[in-house]
Amino acid sequence: MPGVYLAGLVVSLVGMTVLDARFRLFFWRAPWRAAAVMAVGVAFFMVWDVAGVALGIFFIGQQSVLTGILLAPDVPLEELFFLLLLCYTTMDLVGFVRPVVERRLRAAERRRP
Protein backbone atom coordinates (compact mmCIF):
# COMPACT_ATOMS: atom_id res chain seq x y z
CA MET A 1 0.00 0.00 0.00
CA PRO A 2 1.97 3.04 -1.22
CA GLY A 3 1.84 6.05 1.09
CA VAL A 4 1.23 4.05 4.26
CA TYR A 5 4.63 4.95 5.72
CA LEU A 6 4.13 8.66 4.96
CA ALA A 7 0.65 8.52 6.53
CA GLY A 8 2.13 6.91 9.65
CA LEU A 9 4.79 9.59 9.90
CA VAL A 10 2.24 12.41 9.49
CA VAL A 11 -0.02 10.88 12.17
CA SER A 12 2.99 10.65 14.51
CA LEU A 13 3.97 14.25 13.78
CA VAL A 14 0.41 15.38 14.57
CA GLY A 15 0.67 13.47 17.86
CA MET A 16 3.93 15.24 18.69
CA THR A 17 2.28 18.59 17.89
CA VAL A 18 -0.68 17.81 20.16
CA LEU A 19 1.67 16.91 23.02
CA ASP A 20 3.70 20.06 22.36
CA ALA A 21 0.57 22.26 22.46
CA ARG A 22 -0.88 20.53 25.53
CA PHE A 23 2.27 20.63 27.67
CA ARG A 24 4.07 23.62 26.03
CA LEU A 25 7.18 21.62 25.28
CA PHE A 26 8.92 23.06 22.23
CA PHE A 27 7.22 25.23 19.57
CA TRP A 28 4.70 26.35 22.18
CA ARG A 29 7.56 27.54 24.35
CA ALA A 30 9.56 29.52 21.76
CA PRO A 31 8.33 29.07 18.17
CA TRP A 32 11.19 30.70 16.25
CA ARG A 33 13.83 29.10 18.39
CA ALA A 34 12.16 25.71 17.89
CA ALA A 35 11.95 26.26 14.13
CA ALA A 36 15.68 27.06 14.00
CA VAL A 37 16.53 23.91 16.01
CA MET A 38 14.36 21.80 13.66
CA ALA A 39 15.88 23.33 10.51
CA VAL A 40 19.49 22.81 11.59
CA GLY A 41 18.72 19.36 13.04
CA VAL A 42 16.97 18.07 9.91
CA ALA A 43 19.74 19.49 7.67
CA PHE A 44 22.41 17.82 9.83
CA PHE A 45 20.76 14.38 9.67
CA MET A 46 20.01 14.80 5.96
CA VAL A 47 23.77 15.22 5.32
CA TRP A 48 24.35 12.05 7.39
CA ASP A 49 21.73 10.20 5.32
CA VAL A 50 23.12 11.32 1.98
CA ALA A 51 26.63 10.30 3.10
CA GLY A 52 25.33 6.86 4.11
CA VAL A 53 23.58 6.42 0.76
CA ALA A 54 26.66 7.65 -1.13
CA LEU A 55 28.81 5.06 0.68
CA GLY A 56 26.26 2.39 -0.20
CA ILE A 57 25.57 1.53 3.47
CA PHE A 58 21.77 1.77 3.27
CA PHE A 59 19.23 2.11 0.51
CA ILE A 60 15.54 1.65 -0.20
CA GLY A 61 14.55 -2.02 0.11
CA GLN A 62 12.05 -4.20 -1.74
CA GLN A 63 9.03 -2.50 -0.19
CA SER A 64 5.53 -1.43 -1.14
CA VAL A 65 4.76 1.31 1.41
CA LEU A 66 6.60 4.36 0.01
CA THR A 67 4.98 6.97 -2.25
CA GLY A 68 7.84 6.65 -4.73
CA ILE A 69 8.69 10.37 -4.57
CA LEU A 70 12.45 10.78 -4.20
CA LEU A 71 14.37 13.83 -2.93
CA ALA A 72 17.62 12.29 -4.19
CA PRO A 73 18.62 8.80 -5.30
CA ASP A 74 17.66 6.42 -2.43
CA VAL A 75 16.44 9.36 -0.31
CA PRO A 76 12.62 9.12 -0.32
CA LEU A 77 10.33 12.04 0.54
CA GLU A 78 9.46 10.05 3.66
CA GLU A 79 13.00 10.49 4.99
CA LEU A 80 12.38 14.22 5.44
CA PHE A 81 9.28 13.45 7.52
CA PHE A 82 11.18 10.79 9.45
CA LEU A 83 13.90 13.30 10.38
CA LEU A 84 11.26 15.88 11.36
CA LEU A 85 9.70 13.23 13.61
CA LEU A 86 13.07 12.26 15.11
CA CYS A 87 13.90 15.89 15.94
CA TYR A 88 10.40 16.76 17.21
CA THR A 89 10.23 13.62 19.37
CA THR A 90 13.65 14.38 20.83
CA MET A 91 12.76 17.95 21.76
CA ASP A 92 9.30 17.07 23.10
CA LEU A 93 10.99 14.49 25.33
CA VAL A 94 13.65 16.97 26.45
CA GLY A 95 10.98 19.63 27.05
CA PHE A 96 9.05 17.17 29.19
CA VAL A 97 11.99 15.75 31.16
CA ARG A 98 14.01 18.92 31.75
CA PRO A 99 11.60 20.72 34.17
CA VAL A 100 11.16 17.51 36.18
CA VAL A 101 14.93 17.03 36.49
CA GLU A 102 15.45 20.69 37.41
CA ARG A 103 12.77 20.58 40.09
CA ARG A 104 14.30 17.46 41.64
CA LEU A 105 17.84 18.81 41.55
CA ARG A 106 16.73 22.10 43.12
CA ALA A 107 14.78 20.25 45.83
CA ALA A 108 17.83 18.08 46.56
CA GLU A 109 19.97 21.22 46.70
CA ARG A 110 17.60 22.82 49.23
CA ARG A 111 17.56 19.74 51.46
CA ARG A 112 21.35 19.90 51.75
CA PRO A 113 22.47 21.81 54.89
Added chain:
Amino acid sequence: MSSTYALLALPFFAAVALVAVVAGVVAARRARARGRRPFVGRRAAVVTSVVAGVALLVMTMVFDNVIVTLRVVAYDPALIWGAKIGAIPVEDLAYSIAAVVLLPSLWVLFDRTGTRITDRDTAGATTARPAPDPTIPRPEDTP
Protein backbone atom coordinates in the same frame (compact mmCIF):
# COMPACT_ATOMS: atom_id res chain seq x y z
CA MET B 1 31.15 -7.28 7.62
CA SER B 2 33.01 -4.01 8.28
CA SER B 3 32.98 -0.82 10.33
CA THR B 4 31.98 1.51 7.49
CA TYR B 5 28.56 2.40 8.96
CA ALA B 6 30.07 2.85 12.45
CA LEU B 7 32.94 5.01 11.16
CA LEU B 8 30.48 7.20 9.26
CA ALA B 9 29.11 8.31 12.65
CA LEU B 10 32.49 9.62 13.86
CA PRO B 11 32.64 12.98 12.02
CA PHE B 12 29.01 13.63 12.97
CA PHE B 13 29.65 12.75 16.61
CA ALA B 14 32.65 15.10 16.55
CA ALA B 15 30.47 17.95 15.25
CA VAL B 16 27.83 17.19 17.90
CA ALA B 17 30.45 17.15 20.67
CA LEU B 18 31.80 20.51 19.51
CA VAL B 19 28.32 22.11 19.50
CA ALA B 20 27.61 20.61 22.95
CA VAL B 21 30.83 22.02 24.43
CA VAL B 22 30.12 25.48 22.99
CA ALA B 23 26.55 25.33 24.36
CA GLY B 24 27.90 24.31 27.76
CA VAL B 25 30.31 27.25 27.84
CA VAL B 26 27.60 29.70 26.72
CA ALA B 27 25.11 28.36 29.29
CA ALA B 28 27.69 28.58 32.09
CA ARG B 29 28.55 32.17 31.14
CA ARG B 30 24.85 33.12 31.12
CA ALA B 31 24.28 31.45 34.49
CA ARG B 32 27.22 33.32 36.00
CA ALA B 33 25.97 36.62 34.54
CA ARG B 34 22.66 35.97 36.35
CA GLY B 35 24.49 35.18 39.56
CA ARG B 36 23.64 31.48 39.49
CA ARG B 37 26.03 28.60 39.85
CA PRO B 38 26.47 26.97 36.43
CA PHE B 39 27.03 23.59 38.09
CA VAL B 40 23.32 22.92 38.74
CA GLY B 41 22.28 23.82 35.19
CA ARG B 42 25.00 21.65 33.70
CA ARG B 43 23.98 18.66 35.79
CA ALA B 44 20.33 19.20 34.86
CA ALA B 45 21.29 19.26 31.17
CA VAL B 46 23.30 16.03 31.42
CA VAL B 47 20.64 14.17 33.46
CA THR B 48 17.94 15.37 31.03
CA SER B 49 19.86 14.09 28.02
CA VAL B 50 20.44 10.70 29.68
CA VAL B 51 16.79 10.24 30.72
CA ALA B 52 15.35 11.53 27.42
CA GLY B 53 18.06 9.56 25.57
CA VAL B 54 17.06 6.23 27.12
CA ALA B 55 13.40 6.87 26.19
CA LEU B 56 14.40 7.91 22.67
CA LEU B 57 16.60 4.81 22.19
CA VAL B 58 13.72 2.52 23.17
CA MET B 59 11.40 4.33 20.74
CA THR B 60 14.05 4.15 18.00
CA MET B 61 14.51 0.40 18.46
CA VAL B 62 10.77 -0.15 18.01
CA PHE B 63 10.36 2.29 15.10
CA ASP B 64 13.46 1.19 13.15
CA ASN B 65 12.54 -2.48 13.57
CA VAL B 66 9.19 -1.72 11.95
CA ILE B 67 10.65 0.11 8.94
CA VAL B 68 13.46 -2.42 8.43
CA THR B 69 10.94 -5.28 8.63
CA LEU B 70 8.76 -3.45 6.06
CA ARG B 71 11.98 -3.15 4.00
CA VAL B 72 11.68 0.62 3.71
CA VAL B 73 15.41 0.57 4.51
CA ALA B 74 17.92 -2.15 3.70
CA TYR B 75 21.61 -2.38 4.54
CA ASP B 76 24.65 -3.71 2.71
CA PRO B 77 25.73 -6.56 5.01
CA ALA B 78 29.36 -5.96 3.95
CA LEU B 79 29.35 -2.43 5.41
CA ILE B 80 27.85 -3.02 8.87
CA TRP B 81 29.23 -4.71 11.98
CA GLY B 82 26.55 -7.39 11.96
CA ALA B 83 25.51 -6.85 15.59
CA LYS B 84 21.74 -6.40 15.55
CA ILE B 85 18.83 -5.46 17.80
CA GLY B 86 16.02 -7.46 16.25
CA ALA B 87 16.27 -6.52 12.59
CA ILE B 88 18.26 -3.29 12.92
CA PRO B 89 22.04 -2.83 12.96
CA VAL B 90 23.19 -1.34 16.28
CA GLU B 91 24.83 1.51 14.35
CA ASP B 92 21.31 2.85 13.66
CA LEU B 93 21.17 4.08 17.27
CA ALA B 94 23.87 6.67 16.52
CA TYR B 95 21.21 9.00 15.08
CA SER B 96 19.24 9.08 18.33
CA ILE B 97 22.35 9.53 20.47
CA ALA B 98 23.43 12.47 18.28
CA ALA B 99 19.90 13.96 18.34
CA VAL B 100 19.56 13.97 22.10
CA VAL B 101 22.86 15.86 22.50
CA LEU B 102 22.82 18.10 19.42
CA LEU B 103 19.25 19.43 19.53
CA PRO B 104 19.14 20.59 23.19
CA SER B 105 22.54 22.22 22.60
CA LEU B 106 21.15 24.13 19.62
CA TRP B 107 18.15 25.09 21.78
CA VAL B 108 20.57 26.70 24.25
CA LEU B 109 22.60 28.43 21.52
CA PHE B 110 19.50 29.83 19.78
CA ASP B 111 18.24 31.39 23.03
CA ARG B 112 17.92 35.13 22.42
CA THR B 113 16.05 35.94 25.64
CA GLY B 114 19.36 36.31 27.49
CA THR B 115 19.88 39.79 26.05
CA ARG B 116 16.81 41.05 27.93
CA ILE B 117 17.64 39.43 31.27
CA THR B 118 19.47 42.48 32.62
CA ASP B 119 16.42 44.69 31.93
CA ARG B 120 14.15 42.32 33.80
CA ASP B 121 16.57 42.04 36.73
CA THR B 122 17.08 45.77 37.21
CA ALA B 123 13.37 46.51 36.74
CA GLY B 124 12.61 44.78 40.03
CA ALA B 125 15.22 46.73 41.97
CA THR B 126 14.08 49.82 43.87
CA THR B 127 17.22 51.76 43.00
CA ALA B 128 19.49 51.48 40.03
CA ARG B 129 22.48 49.38 40.95
CA PRO B 130 25.51 48.22 39.05
CA ALA B 131 25.54 44.77 37.49
CA PRO B 132 25.80 42.15 40.23
CA ASP B 133 29.21 40.73 40.87
CA PRO B 134 28.99 37.28 39.31
CA THR B 135 31.35 35.83 41.92
CA ILE B 136 29.01 36.67 44.82
CA PRO B 137 26.02 34.31 45.04
CA ARG B 138 22.76 36.20 45.28
CA PRO B 139 20.45 35.66 48.27
CA GLU B 140 18.01 33.39 46.41
CA ASP B 141 20.82 30.94 45.73
CA THR B 142 21.67 30.50 49.40
CA PRO B 143 18.45 29.86 51.30
